[in-house]
Amino acid sequence: MKQEGLLLVLSGPSGAGKGTVCKELLSRNPNLRLSTSVTTRAPRPGEVEAGSYFFRTRDEFMQMREEGEFLEYAEVYGNFYGTPRSFVREQLLSGHDVVLEIDIQGALKVKDRFEDGVFVFIVPPTLEELKRRLKTRGTETEEQVLRRFNAAYEELNFVLRYNYLVINDDVSLAADKIEAILMAERCRVIRNRGLHECLKGVL
Amino acid sequence: MKQEGLLLVLSGPSGAGKGTVCKELLSRNPNLRLSTSVTTRAPRPGEVEAGSYFFRTRDEFMQMREEGEFLEYAEVYGNFYGTPRSFVREQLLSGHDVVLEIDIQGALKVKDRFEDGVFVFIVPPTLEELKRRLKTRGTETEEQVLRRFNAAYEELNFVLRYNYLVINDDVSLAADKIEAILMAERCRVIRNRGLHECLKGVL
Numbered sequence: 001m002k003q004e005g006l007l008l009v010l011s012g013p014s015g016a017g018k019g020t021v022c023k024e025l026l027s028r029n030p031n032l033r034l035s036t037s038v039t040t041r042a043p044r045p046g047e048v049e050a051g052s053y054f055f056r057t058r059d060e061f062m063q064m065r066e067e068g069e070f071l072e073y074a075e076v077y078g079n080f081y082g083t084p085r086s087f088v089r090e091q092l093l094s095g096h097d098v099v100l101e102i103d104i105q106g107a108l109k110v111k112d113r114f115e116d117g118v119f120v121f122i123v124p125p126t127l128e129e130l131k132r133r134l135k136t137r138g139t140e141t142e143e144q145v146l147r148r149f150n151a152a153y154e155e156l157n158f159v160l161r162y163n164y165l166v167i168n169d170d171v172s173l174a175a176d177k178i179e180a181i182l183m184a185e186r187c188r189v190i191r192n193r194g195l196h197e198c199l200k201g202v203l
Numbered sequence: 204m205k206q207e208g209l210l211l212v213l214s215g216p217s218g219a220g221k222g223t224v225c226k227e228l229l230s231r232n233p234n235l236r237l238s239t240s241v242t243t244r245a246p247r248p249g250e251v252e253a254g255s256y257f258f259r260t261r262d263e264f265m266q267m268r269e270e271g272e273f274l275e276y277a278e279v280y281g282n283f284y285g286t287p288r289s290f291v292r293e294q295l296l297s298g299h300d301v302v303l304e305i306d307i308q309g310a311l312k313v314k315d316r317f318e319d320g321v322f323v324f325i326v327p328p329t330l331e332e333l334k335r336r337l338k339t340r341g342t343e344t345e346e347q348v349l350r351r352f353n354a355a356y357e358e359l360n361f362v363l364r365y366n367y368l369v370i371n372d373d374v375s376l377a378a379d380k381i382e383a384i385l386m387a388e389r390c391r392v393i394r395n396r397g398l399h400e401c402l403k404g405v406l
Contacts, residue, residue: 165392177390180390187384189324
């Protein structure tokens with residue numbers, strides 16, 4: 001009996017390093033697929049359909065939105081971006097795990113629409129380290145860094161809506177923990193009702 | 204900040220191989236301690252106090268029972284056996300994980316008294332295999348095997364009261380899964396409230 005895949009939602013304050021952890025997980029696990037977003041922005045040179053994005057017109061996007069097709073969506077600088085439910089569903093049904101790397105607001109929307117997901121909150125080891133990471137981006141003023149830091153600090157409260165907390169002091173170790181979380185989640189009784197019936201049915 | 208250990212309860216129908224899995228886990232993890240039971244039976248030659256058991260008189264056992272000291276206890280052939288709460292607590296507080304290998308009735312009693320435990324239900328890969336394992340013990344009549352098989356079959360229903368289901372088709376793989384479960388449980392948000400506060404407190 002083939003087990004359905006898991007939707008892994010990697011989230012956390014900016015500066016937590018969730019992108020790096022996500023890349024590490026993808027490089028280790030051929031069965032793990034990155035969620036592909038739908039966007040209304042124009043493809044850049046070299047970008048192909050269903051590569052980094054599914055490209056749709058604004059009208060098409062709005063229709064998908066009305067049909068409840070998005071697990072979450074957001075507008076960024078005039079373009080829309082959304083996570084398509086059908087893509088995720090297809091991957092999960094074919095037995096692949098899907099990872100979605102997303103900010104906290106987006107993750108909470110996904111949680112409302114897909115509560116079977118595995119919600120992991122990634123944090124830097126200390127707030128000092130968070131501040132350092134925000135600074136070393138080097139592209140922002142002191143005031144901008146402070147604003148981002150304060151926002152990240154407030155966002156820590158949302159951890160209580162997540163299933164797991166992973167401290168990203170070492171990318172490899174953080175990835176180990178998330179792989180363990182996926183293995184454990186596959187063993188959860190609530191995800192194995194079918195198996196239990198199946199085992200009894202062998203008689 | 205030192206994290207408290209986990210109480211791992213390994214349980215399942217007889218013939219599931221939980222003893223073998225438990226030994227494998229103990230041999231891999233120096234931080235994992237086997238729960239030591241209290242018993243009223245006399246020590247056998249070579250058995251020392253706090254080795255396989257804590258040896259107590261019947262009166263002492265009954266007093267411990269009245270004081271609510273046992274996570275579970277049972278009478279077997281006129282002797283009492285119990286899992287002492289204080290031993291488990293001390294190990295957990297010092298950061299060690301504790302494993303308790305126990306039958307289903309015992310595990311459910313522990314669950315009523317210690318709901319923070321991690322309850323893992325171990326099953327053989329198929330009911331055919333369960334029947335084969337019960338038979339190859341070779342010490343029982345066909346009728347006894349059938350009775351044990353029927354009991355094991357009924358016991359499968361109790362899986363719904365557990366957190367995790369692990370299929371023991373391969374001892375090493377089953378142990379991998381349980382190690383992943385322990386790692387994942389340490390990351391659960393509900394076990395890390397203190398850490399969250401601690402992180403915010405750094406500011």
